[in-house]
Amino acid sequence: MRWTSRDLRSLGIGLAYLAPSLVLFAAFVFVPLAQTIYLSFFNTRSTGAISTFAGLDHYLELLTSPAFRTGLLATAIFALYTVPIGIALGLVLAVLLNQRLRAINVFRTMMSSTIAISAAVGALIWLLLFNPSLGLLNYVLSRVGIHGPEWLIQPTTAIIAVSITTIWLTLGTNIIVLLSGLQGVPEEIYEAARLDGARGLRMFTRITIPMVSPSLFFLFVVDTVAVLQAFTQIHVMTRGGPVDATRVLVYSIYQDAFQNFQFGFASSQAVILLVLVMGLTLIQFRFVERLVHYQ
Amino acid sequence: MRLSRVANYALLVVGSIIVAFPLLLALSYSLMSESEIATFPPPILPAAPNLDNYGTVFATIPIVRYLLNSFVVSSAVVVGQLLTASLAAYAFSFLVFRGRQLLFFLFLSTLMIPWEATIIPNYITIRTIGWLDTYQGLAVPFMATAFGTFLLRQAFMQIPRELWDAARIDGATTFRFLISTVIPLSRPALGTVAIYGFLSTYNQYFWPLLITNQTLMRTTQVGIAQLRFEETLRWGLVMAGVIMVAVPTLALLVLGQRQLIRGLTAGAVKG
Structure with missing residues (x-):
């Protein structure tokens, strides 16, 4: 499937209408979701900043806790x-x-x-x-x-x-x-x-x-x-x-x-x-x- | 036959009273003095109904400010959701472009992600950009809605295509058609999204609890729940607060019942 300039134009218009929602979803749903998964592999300081890599330690702790x-x-x-x-x-x-x-x-x-x-x-x-x-x-x-x-x-x-x-x-x-x-x-x-x-x-x-x-x-x-x-x-x-x-x-x-x-x-x-x-x-x-x- | 009708009414009355009882009791206790509440056996109706507890609420906590905060935040969320969801629903119903299906599934996928699963990074973000104790911190994260977009898309798709074709022939722009035709024809669905958005924001607890520390930035729900953690629990005071906080949502229920029911059943009815 080749993209014609009309395809690109209509996609651009579509995205413009979706942009407000997409920006908000990215900022408050998708990126935080990835960050949650990422954070679960790390140890953090009390400020929330990452300190050391923990690997699967947290999950192993859950298993035994x-x-x-x-x-x-x-x-x-x-x-x-x-x-x-x-x-x-x-x-x-x-x-x-x-x-x-x-x-x-x-x-x-x-x-x-x-x-x-x-x-x-x-x-x-x-x-x-x-x-x-x-x-x-x-x-x-x-x-x-x-x-x-x-x-x-x-x-x-x-x-x-x-x-x-x-x-x-x-x-x-x-x-x-x-x-x-x-x-x-x-x-x-x-x-x-x-x-x-x-x-x-x-x-x-x-x-x-x-x-x-x-x-x-x-x-x-x-x-x-x-x-x-x-x-x-x-x-x-x-x-x-x-x-x-x-x-x-x-x-x-x-x-x-x-x-x-x-x-x-x-x-x-x-x-x-x-x-x-x-x-x-x-x-x-x-x-x-x-x-x-x-x- | 007559007897069964009487029995039905009896069941309905008993059922309604049981379901509504906690709320009616809260109203009754809000009109009692603290000493009357402490009598045994527990009273049901006040001996001398008075509004003293309501006065004490005004004197004890900044309830007017709490209500104001909740109204500002909930209204902002409603306006934001109506804007973002109508634009998105319009793209998903009237515009044709590649990847539309995929993007629609991306929207729907947000329905599977519980807010609590993303609350830690969201809290850190809000703190980092200095939005703790602000209206924007309370409102902006909730201004996009997949549910509302879905509901509006269903409504937009009911609009006859002939109107769209006619508008194009008349030379109306895409955006103009949305404003002058689609939005006015979709008022009931927009009402559903608005009521739903207001109610769910007004009733929030976890997020405002996390991101507000200053008393004056608290919302109603967090504000009245604080009364429970005071050293001496004054039940008449708590119940008066409960009634004051519940009245706006109960009024909304009575006024917007039809819209609310449409919203709740949108997901349950097949398709």
Whole structure:
């Protein structure tokens, strides 16, 4: 393929329109990405300047470091507690909201309201709810005979508290995505299933769930990526504690880089984060591609 | 049949109250005195609602400045994103040039890169060029958006090609067609990008926490979270702050719900 002067001209015009975005992406995404990978092979001074070549040392340290293993485990537990329950809850509420009833929009707005709530605001409110003496949660539990734990003091309950907060924060998004998925299911399919005698739970498992599976899969990826990136609620509620129980991957990057000033070591963890998120998103892209193909 | 309708409404009411409960409780606590909050059993509604906590917020932290900072930064990001994304989306929908596909994939690839994975070099860059504690440091890194470009490209491609052909015959320049035809016809999509950009910038926490040290340069989210780390936690004060910070985003939700939903579902609906 030879380049004519017209080709060059049209490419020049195209690039001129893309230039503002390209410059910003280069400065704040692509170059920093390369720098992160580069930094992960070096030791750094507390200023961030490179001191000595470390080779694969940081990665080897990650392999053997118990703190890193605990952190990955905390991240996995966090995702396990948050993602499936958040999606299931979202689906139940979306089915409830997918009815032709008067004033349904009021309920839709109320239930999806958490999309507008920031993680900092949500975390502060739940901090009060989880408070052992002032919080309503333990009071309600005590009324049904359960002695509520000191949620944020014990490692096992701290991660549960952060997970509950996160489920609440993502609920609005989950409901909106699933509701629009449900609204895309043609009425005739339900009609046909009804004629075949499907009702209630059977209808739900055989028709509803398969029909919204693209939305479910989309949320599975998006919510997992969001959990991998979660920082705010942990910083506000637990600061990674108690005894590192909520020191998830991003929090560990934050502490190692900006409190311990080990930029090289923190960068190697950022590379791990990158690989995890890229892997998940690539799966998503391929899935969507296949779906479009089959239609 | 009647009974099931009543049951449905009952479920909807209970569900809505549970989901909205934390927010309603924050509002209620913001109207209570500190001593009332400390009573047992924990109260739900204030005995004597008053706005004292809001007054204390104004007196304790520079909340007006925080709100101003957040509005300046979020608006700057919105303007920047609308500019960069419309230009790019225009190139990806109306202009024909070699390498267009490749460049589009380059844009999409940024969606796979989590901001936290690049935060260390970005922090070092911002510090090196002296942008710590500045509006440009808070806003400029977020002024390009692959998601917004993608959304606008979809909208631009809905515009009939005949308009483009007609404009060319009339002798309109490429840029003129963008300004006089494409932009006015794509207002809903531009609205989605704007609301999305505003909300996500306004609600940011990690980046402003890192690059602002001066109290007066803090954004709302970082500013109110600081209240949690004071020696004596005053819950009424914190909740009043929470409400003040959440009101703008809740207003945006009510006003721009349709645009917001379009944005959220753009990725989920096939294709």
